[in-house]
Amino acid sequence: MKIILIDTNVALDILLQRQDYPNAKVIYLLAEKNQIACYISASAITDIFYLSEKDLGKKIAKEALKTLLLVFKPATVTDNHIFQALNLDWDDFEDSVQFIVGESLSVDYIVTRNTEDFSSGSIPAITPEQFIKTITH
Numbered sequence: 001m002k003i004i005l006i007d008t009n010v011a012l013d014i015l016l017q018r019q020d021y022p023n024a025k026v027i028y029l030l031a032e033k034n035q036i037a038c039y040i041s042a043s044a045i046t047d048i049f050y051l052s053e054k055d056l057g058k059k060i061a062k063e064a065l066k067t068l069l070l071v072f073k074p075a076t077v078t079d080n081h082i083f084q085a086l087n088l089d090w091d092d093f094e095d096s097v098q099f100i101v102g103e104s105l106s107v108d109y110i111v112t113r114n115t116e117d118f119s120s121g122s123i124p125a126i127t128p129e130q131f132i133k134t135i136t137h
Contacts, residue, residue: 002037003038005111006039006072013025013113015061024128027132036135038072040068041097049061077101088100088120098110099123111127113128
């Protein structure tokens with residue numbers, strides 16, 4: 001079974017039901033059927049809620065996030081992860097933290113629409129479309 005870490009932008013595609021990104025929903029459905037294991041960094045969950053609340057309102061955003069987290073497991077962020085991320089020379093600290101969390105979980109992929117953000121890391125960063133092609137071939 002493939003293990004993946006979902007980036008903030010893909011989680012938002014699912015929560016906000018963005019029609020331009022249908023493959024994010026496919027990943028959710030695969031995880032819901034236990035065909036893949038998906039994680040979201042605990043540090044990203046607050047950002048996901050904040051951004052989705054703007055579009056959905058507080059009550060709906062909370063319910064949507066609860067539903068999402070029944071399928072995508074929150075991945076713990078420890079003080080050690082934070083210190084490791086601080087030692088990376090990456091432009092975006094949030095991406096550094098997500099990478100370190102993914103590394104600690106031994107994920108196969110980080111699924112994101114911004115693959116360049118993770119290009120310095122050893123974990124392959126792929127788009128939802130690429131991930132679906134990978135697991136269907």
